[in-house]
Amino acid sequence: MDQLDSTTREERRAAAEALIGELEDAGVTAVALPWVDTSGITRVKTVPLAKLPSAAAWGVGMSPVFDGFLLDDSIVAGRFAGSAIGDLRLHPDLARLVVLAGQPGWAWAPVDRYTQAGVPHVQCSRSLLRRLVSSYADAGYAVRAAFEVEWVVARPDGTPDDADAFVPALSGPAYGMTRLAEVSDYARDLLLALDEQGVAVDQFHPEYAGGQLELSVGAQDPVAAADTSLLVRNTITAVSAQHGLRVSFSPKVTADGVGNGGHVHLSLNRDGENLMSGGEGTFGLTAEGEGFTAGLLAHLPGLLAVGAPSVASYLRLVPSHWAGAYAAWGLENREAALRFVTGPEGNRQASANVEVKCFDLAANPYLVLAGCLAAGLAGVRAGARLPAPVGVDPASLSDEGRREAGIRALPSSLEEAVAAFEADEVLAGAFGEELAATVVDVRRGEIALFAGQTPEAVCRAVRWKH
Template identity: 60%
Template sequence: MEPTSQTTLGGQDFGARALDGRVRARLGARAAEMARRLAGDGIVAVALTWVDVSGITRTKTVPVDRLEHAAAWGVGMSPVFDVFLLDDSIVSGRHIGGPAGDLRLHPDLDRLVPMAALPGWAHAPALRYAQDGTVHPLDARALLRREMGRLAERGWTVKAAFEIEWAVSDGEGDEFSPACKGPAYGMTRVTELAGYLRDLLKALKATGVTVVQLHPEYAAGQYEVSVAAEDPAGAADTAVLVRETIRAMTTAHGMAASFSPKVEADSVGNGAHVHLSLWRENAEDGAVNAMAGGPGPYGMTGAGESFAAGILHRLPALLAVGAPSVASYLRLIPSHWAGAFACWGLENREAALRFVTGAEGERATAANLEVKCLDAAANPHLLLAALLAAGRDGLSDDRRLPQPVEVDPAGLSEEERAARGIAPLPSSLAEAVAAFEADGVLREALGEAVTDTVSAVRRGEIALLDGATPQQVAAATRWRH
């Protein structure tokens, strides 16, 4: 793990002013060799991507023979992209806004892969630097690595994975028409789109993604893919790569994919649940999962419980990062398996925090937390940075979990919920932003520039969709993420 002040780029550790001449030369030499191999494999261009504050994957692309220069010197981009809204209109914050300024995008060579779903193209997530070689304060990938480093200083690592849900349309224009008609979770939906799903699985494997399972979901035309857990930075990068692979393969099959929290106003939305487990290296046993083998609730260790309790405690504020669109709150409703109440429970899919033990015999490796109240409008790197910060604070405070909830909280009376300390999560983006702005732990972890920019973008979207009906919100959001 990197020290707190560092991030990585292409396998090299860097400090606050890392991009000196020697580093640039090493990056350029490595990229030149990679470019030769890529060109030999038919790759003609590399997409350098980052996810903005509104959760949209943006890109600058370079021909493969410019990869060497891009790795050493970066590709120019305007900082103003951080204050784009989902409709590409622009707001301003105290730290970001206006036409002036420039950043440099540097491809992370360790994560550069050919995209099987986009023949001739490769993908590389980018780190964003100022022209003087310092890391840009709104670079969410750098923020995430910093939070990983803070946990590592205390001897902890985290494994993480995103579940990706999406809905497939074969309709024309912007309207949504489900591309399969079979029942929820039905084999019929696999049969209807078997060729598409087969090609998607092949493309993900060829791109280096380990798929754990793929299945039809509840809503019309909806599917979900689960991937193997990895370190948080890798998990966030993989989430972006999976989504773009799905998008490309869906387009290649003459259809469209929507990752929106609410594809249709009267249907179940798309989530992007996050799975987390806390680990410590033990001299006798190797890596040990703190979510299993302990005396705490359902086998958690004390540290595992504290980590989970820290996340549960900060869920209202975390929603401004993890359920960050107006459409998110059309999805986040009770009795829809969205986790609309700030509570936790063993395998309870109505709790915002679901504890998963795994099958008897593999709990030492399988036990984890699932955060269910999140969706794909989130920037995955920023979201994981915030989740790790919340868990780290729970460790610092030795925080304990309340009693678990075994039922749908919506089925309890208000008096019963109050007696058990079960509170509804924010029901609007404005409520979540207010909780986020008041949260000192997240403000310190993410920094003033990120905190202010997140708030500015969220308030911009609230104003943009003020007075819109649920149908209009769904339509405005459907094809943006």
């Protein structure tokens, strides 16, 4: 994105003014302007509807201190973040403005963060992702992406002696029709709200853990996919509140539970053709599709610092729990970190993709996709090749068997992931010095925050943050 000049500002003001009448007719009183911090928490400022043109042209003031926030709202005094000095401007993306069906009277528009001089803030994750998308376009490629969203619904009042305890609001079995019957009205209202907001839902179903549900949406360009992930979670939270339910997207709601994932689906395209299909490689991969997937696989350890960014993430990321704890890939292998999906015969050009299973919803989705795009493009440019696919649970192999197959365990702690991120020149180069340093500083801040705490204490502290 270029510097905002007077012409651009006037164009933005005029675009916002043109929307006012339509928004008034829809009953909108105010507009929420969200962004996601380094810890994966969605922060927000709002403006009355009448102030939307001013916000579009000049932005809304907000301190850059939030780059250094931890999930408990304490602040890390990092190398490039955490200071009380300075100001930024939040500029709403009017192309993504949505009237919120689950929050009457409100509209929603994600923001890009600019400096007072009108240039993109160096630590704005949405701007970073936009730049990575442009790098693909310059190379003749495009990426399609989508997030799966898992969450649990709970009784709002916990237990008589612990209001913050997790008490599942559903009692039916995993994937059970009885659970769907329990949640029928709620699910209907959620799906209607998402449809009204223009979100293309592919699937909705009860999941494995107590009170757990899952929703997947159609693939979009990466910036839109990250925006949609925020909008879906916001809508889930709002509709849940209307039904008297509390919701958690935490990677580990209880120490003995399986946790919530935030799987990412990706496909590489050129001139409208899906390069994950129709090639001469394994499972129909083209050379570019293989390079893209191999790039993801090679950089997964460092990518975990953004895709599994919490101490709680590593309570979820354990073998034989469908979390993808090993750096391996395989056809429809839900224990491999990269699950290759061909789709059904006859529809593979449309549906072939790779699913990254080791990520969760504590992550900033813009940082996640930016990291994936950087890793994938590095693989394409290097002509990287994949090892042999893995057709078993890697945990079922001996240590020697995994070594022979070239299968590595992914980092088992946030400390290990941060070290891998620091050592990854591709990711550090894509993120830039300041943002890369802030990712490290904030992760180390969370490590210190939870040092010496039990898994139960970590789960409790994180449970209602995401």
